[in-house]
Amino acid sequence: MAEKLLEIKNLQTHFKSDRGVVKAVDDVTITVNKGETVGVVGESGCGKSVTSLSVMRLLKDTPGKIVGGTIEFEGKDLAHLSEKEMRLIRGNDIAMIFQEPMTSLNPVYKIGRQIEEAVMLHLKYDKKQAREHAIKMLKLVGIPRAEEIVDEFPYQLSGGMRQRVMIAMAMACNPKLLIADEPTTALDVTIQAQILDLMRNLSKERGTSIMMITHDLGVVAEMCDRVVVMYAGKVVEEADVFTIFENPKHPYTEGLLNSVPKLGQKIKRLESIPGNVPTPGNMPQGCKFAPRCGKVMDICTKQDPELKMIDKDHTCRCWLYQESGVLEV
Amino acid sequence: METPLVEVKNLKKYFPKKKGLLGGNKSYVKAVDDVSFTIRKGETLGLVGESGCGKSTTGRMLMKLLDPTEGQILFEGQDITGLSDNQIRTIRKEFQMVFQDPYASLNPRMKVGEIIEEPLIVHGYPKEKRQERVLHLLEVVGLSAYHADRYPHEFSGGQRQRVGIARALAVNPKLIIADEPVSALDVSIQSQILNLLKDLQEEFELTYLFIAHDLSVVEHISDRVGVMYLGKIVELTDKETLYKEPLHPYTKALLSAVPIPNPRLKRERILLKGDIPSPSNPPSGCTFHTRCPFATEECSKKVPKLKEIAKGHFVSCHLY
Known part of the structure; x- marks a missing residue:
């Protein structure tokens, strides 16, 4: 069963x-x-x-x-x-993805930092490891130019890309x-x-x-x-x-x-x-x-x-x- | 041949973007770029x-809520693009609009009866018959007479959309432009409104331009469907053909992307790469070539024309 x-x-x-x-x-x-x-x-x-x-x-x-x-x-x-x-x-x-990718991302933080936050807290990674992990997650969800996107802000991305970021964030701690x-x-x-x-x-x-x-x-x-x-x-x-x-x-x-x-x-x-x-x-x-x-x-x-x-x-x-x-x- | 109710010829709408620092470099968002179609009497054209x-934007230009940058709109053979505001006001009785958001399109400080009465006042309907007409309209859209004294906030989304429809019907229009009329509604309410629109069409011999993003809804209600991508119509045909033999690669991808409520159905899905390009900076040539699985070199250079491939089946693609 x-x-x-x-x-x-x-x-x-x-x-x-x-x-x-x-x-x-x-x-x-x-x-x-x-x-x-x-x-x-x-x-x-x-x-x-x-x-x-x-x-x-x-x-x-x-x-x-x-x-x-x-x-x-x-x-x-x-x-x-x-x-x-x-x-x-x-x-x-347990992680969650919300309907509105724009309102559920913090507009004043870079994409990378938002993913790193949870990773550093839960997986106890240091800053460098967390950043690498963030890039890896962005690649996993199919975001092109992950190394650059990690330093961009949510407003620079389209709706579909934002939702991919949300998924990357949610899946970051497996x-x-x-x-x-x-x-x-x-x-x-x-x-x-x-x-x-x-x-x-x-x-x-x-x-x-x-x-x-x-x-x-x-x-x-x-x-x-x-x-x-x-x-x-x-x-x-x-x-x-x-x-x-x-x-x-x-x-x-x-x-x-x-x-x-x-x-x-x-x-x-x-x-x-x-x-x-x-x-x-x-x-x-x-x-x-x-x-x-x-x-x-x-x-x-x-x-x-x-x-x-x-x-x-x-x-x-x-x-x-x-x-x-x-x-x- | 009978003159179509509406004929749209090479319609364009360019919105100017903010000018550069020195006022030079004017660029435009090409919201609608060379769109032509006709709407026959009594049919439903889906966009x-x-x-x-x-x-x-196309719907708003037809309503004359926006002035086209270029092109013509003929209503019963008469060019309405050059008419003055006063002339438009008299002719607008013939076409009315139903909006997407039933919460935003009704004045919260007016009673529902007053909302429906307003177009009657504007278009000079005899005063003594107005009240009777309002009550009749409420009944036609499935509401009751006592609803006339209530305010919009007392209604649910579906009921508000009924009020919007009653308002549009008030002056006996020939054409109703419905812009996403059901997308803000719950599934069980959506079907009530779709059925109502169909019944009204039969009863009052209405012609609809039905604008929506939901392919299954458009397919259900329309006779013919035009598929738009980045300001252009890429395919236009009757709904059976569109569903059975879609020709444009975008139409095919769009159809295969719609989730179908049947768990046994296993489909070959065409997944498009990337996002929709921004209309302020559309790709060269065929605007779809950046995402098209069949794109050739020609596509990035030459803009394809909307051609009639079979009778009544228009496609704009270099493959055909």
Whole structure:
């Protein structure tokens, strides 16, 4: 059986605001095995980014707090580590790539210095070794003239190049897990293809596990081994990539797949999911998807279904696949 | 032959860059460089390309929000490039625009009803019928009458885009220029808006110029598609041909780069080298030759012309 690297169990991350508590992540369970790429898909506001920030423990400067659940990584519970202990892991064992390569690089530091920082801290390299390592990493991610680029500033690079720098920085300490939050959303398609190709090769060569957060189902189909679908702060379905695309069970997954236009597919009308994603202050009772669901039943609007194993390695949160009559009064 | 609704001839837009210290050395960003196409009545022409290819600038020139540096735009046979601002205002009723960002393109201090009413006022729609028209428009785009008294911030992205569409429809235009109308929206909302645009086209016999970077979306909604690269149209044909027999190496690479939501599909991917060159300093000859896998010496010297290879299939490449 595959070895577990990261196991998020019943994670709950809530944000306090003037108008009450926003349950951005409410019961999320995700497992990432060694060497595996797991896609986390969902629309804006479904909690996929907050999940990744919770794993990285980057919520310190926000009103957000992990209020429940565990994040197990190599025997340690990241949810309950001290900031000091977390620093040894962050950037070292777990690294992250963000969506906006411009805003996540420091504009006033040279590229080289930004890569060296983590290397000197975690790998205990001296300045000279760190610089050599930085150049080596830049070459690895396919940056031409690495010896010159290392002394340039982020503004001198294009979007695709910046994202390569981000990847070089993330991979510099050879992390076991790479969290990529919409890594190609800001890029053009031909550049996206280059970056995805690079990530795929790096993870294969180095055995890095990737948690890929995205809204693009095409990217998921190409990159991922397993897929987790999220809606309104909860995991609604999880299965291997083939099952998700060929035999989706949750009506939301199905609706999502049918609403994407596909190249070369001749259809007059797209199927669409009616209504809007619920806002945090206005969460429906019962199943969060019930108001938009075509297969809604009585129980759906009253009680929230649980995430149930419906097949081998296939879980789904829907009353359609759960025994009825569990309604508690 | 029927006159096309829009005919664009050798359109160019050069933006002057900052002058040198002594005012000499004037250089230009060639945002749109010699683009020609026609839009027939009732069809949807898609313009697709990566950032900086000039697709939005082309749309803005058609709207007369930007004056072209050179070239002609004929609307129903009439040249609109030389018209004064006043003359344009009367004719602009015929073409309206839907913008990308539904958050930025609606005035936050106006009620939705007022936003939709504004073009009616500008174009002299009778006062007593305006309110009725606004309510009707809200219904047409799938909103309700009570939404008229609300402010844009009370709406979600998809609903705001519906308001933008209602505003564009208000004065019964013939042409709607939609610049990335769905790229800011979530997948499940995107399909609602695409379906709405299709329904409206049928109902009001609209013609669309649909500008987007997402090939699958453009392919879905358009009848014909023009592919742009660095200010030029490199290929233009109907969507079936474009998908089945793309000719230009850039179109081929672009098509193969689009991730397709089917995990079983294993494709031969054409990976382009390098980045898109800057339009302020485009490569010589064919602007694509720096990234083209088939580039020959001729390509770096001579600019290829957009030629009709087969009926209705235009390509600009030295290979053909």
